[in-house]
Amino acid sequence: MEKIKCLIIGSGPAAYTAAIYAARANMNPVIIEGLQPGGQLTTTTDVENFPGYPEGITGTAMMEDLKKQAERFGTEVRWGLVTEADFNQKPFKIKGDPGIDLEADTVIIATGATAKYLGMESEENFKGRGVSACATCDGFFYKGKDVAVVGGGDSAAEEAHYLAGLAKKVYLIIRKDYMRASKVMVERVEKTENIEILYRHTTKEVLGDDMGVTGALLHNEEIGEDVKIDIDGFFLAIGHTPNSGPFKDYLDTDEVGYIKTIPGTSKTNVPGIFACGDVQDSIYRQAITAAGSGCKAALDVEKYLAAQ
Numbered sequence: 001m002e003k004i005k006c007l008i009i010g011s012g013p014a015a016y017t018a019a020i021y022a023a024r025a026n027m028n029p030v031i032i033e034g035l036q037p038g039g040q041l042t043t044t045t046d047v048e049n050f051p052g053y054p055e056g057i058t059g060t061a062m063m064e065d066l067k068k069q070a071e072r073f074g075t076e077v078r079w080g081l082v083t084e085a086d087f088n089q090k091p092f093k094i095k096g097d098p099g100i101d102l103e104a105d106t107v108i109i110a111t112g113a114t115a116k117y118l119g120m121e122s123e124e125n126f127k128g129r130g131v132s133a134c135a136t137c138d139g140f141f142y143k144g145k146d147v148a149v150v151g152g153g154d155s156a157a158e159e160a161h162y163l164a165g166l167a168k169k170v171y172l173i174i175r176k177d178y179m180r181a182s183k184v185m186v187e188r189v190e191k192t193e194n195i196e197i198l199y200r201h202t203t204k205e206v207l208g209d210d211m212g213v214t215g216a217l218l219h220n221e222e223i224g225e226d227v228k229i230d231i232d233g234f235f236l237a238i239g240h241t242p243n244s245g246p247f248k249d250y251l252d253t254d255e256v257g258y259i260k261t262i263p264g265t266s267k268t269n270v271p272g273i274f275a276c277g278d279v280q281d282s283i284y285r286q287a288i289t290a291a292g293s294g295c296k297a298a299l300d301v302e303k304y305l306a307a308q
């Protein structure tokens with residue numbers, strides 16, 4: 001059976017940064033890309049907050065650059081999806097599609113997290129053209145415009161507040177008659193003049209044309225009527241799902257499924273298994289923090305292998 005020294009699962013900024021470091025340290029890394037090569041950044045438009053790109057860059061182009069950089073030093077990138085792992089025995093066993101069946105001395109899990117969407121067809125149609133799940137990434141493009149944020153948790157409160165500093169008006173769409181966010185965040189949102197909180201509202205459809213989003217059709221659950229709002233941007237902040245499914249039986253995770261790492265390191269509770277990027281970070285979730293944690297993971301692997 002094929003045995004890999006350093007297997008990296010995922011293909012976002014964390015995975016590629018880990019690969020660049022691991023390859024340059026002669027650890028012959030192999031990446032298994034996952035279902036969405038390039039990760040979450042490929043669903044956004046321009047990335048303007050990653051240091052080193054003074055003019056900004058599209059998420060897709062940035063991920064292609066990172067991939068090329070990893071390959072330049074000898075990383076082997078394979079398409080495929082890891083579906084099963086056995087971390088009880090060494091070397092570790094990894095299985096997946098199509099036909100993945102291999103062993104690894106070390107594994108870096110960089111599978112990311114998936115933003116939750118409402119699941120409407122219209123929302124899917126306008127992804128990257130007005131529909132976004134990341135205000136920090138895309139908010140800048142809505143300077144002086146009207147936008148909506150869906151969700152009532154801390155993320156939604158934080159994103160609405162952030163967008164209020166850029167946009168003319170922010171609608172905060174909340175399905176219940178209260179916000180789940182912490183008290184301090186709720187107060188901050190309530191005190192912001194250009195945020196209008198729409199409690200007990202749900203979204204029926206995102207409206208738009210060839211240019212992108214132009215509005216949303218909401219349902220006011222209280223009075224049982226539909227209302228239309230005119231907006232240019234529709235932001236989802238209804239939570240993320242960490243992609244830790246195949247590893248959960250072996251690794252410590254929090255209640256949502258984020259992999260726990262030993263603070264300040266990428267080490268999990270299983271020696272030889274490391275995690276970096278959004279799959280272990282529910283707080284920062286930025287490309288640059290993911291890249292930094294990928295670097296740490298490769299350095300941790302190097303030390304681990306040297307000690308074996």
Ligand code: NDP
Nearest residue numbers: 118151152153154155156158175176180237238239240282
């Ligand atoms: P949460 O799970 O806390 O909140 C999700 C929100 O989205 C809830 O208001 C929920 O509504 C709503 N929602 C979920 N599904 C739907 C749907 N289908 N339609 C409409 N609304 C929906 O996620 P967050 O990302 O906000 O936070 C995750 C964790 O991260 C939390 O522990 C949070 O405290 C933490 N966090 C902390 C921050 C900070 O301290 N600065 C910043 C951001 C996050 P409902 O309430 O009705 O279920």
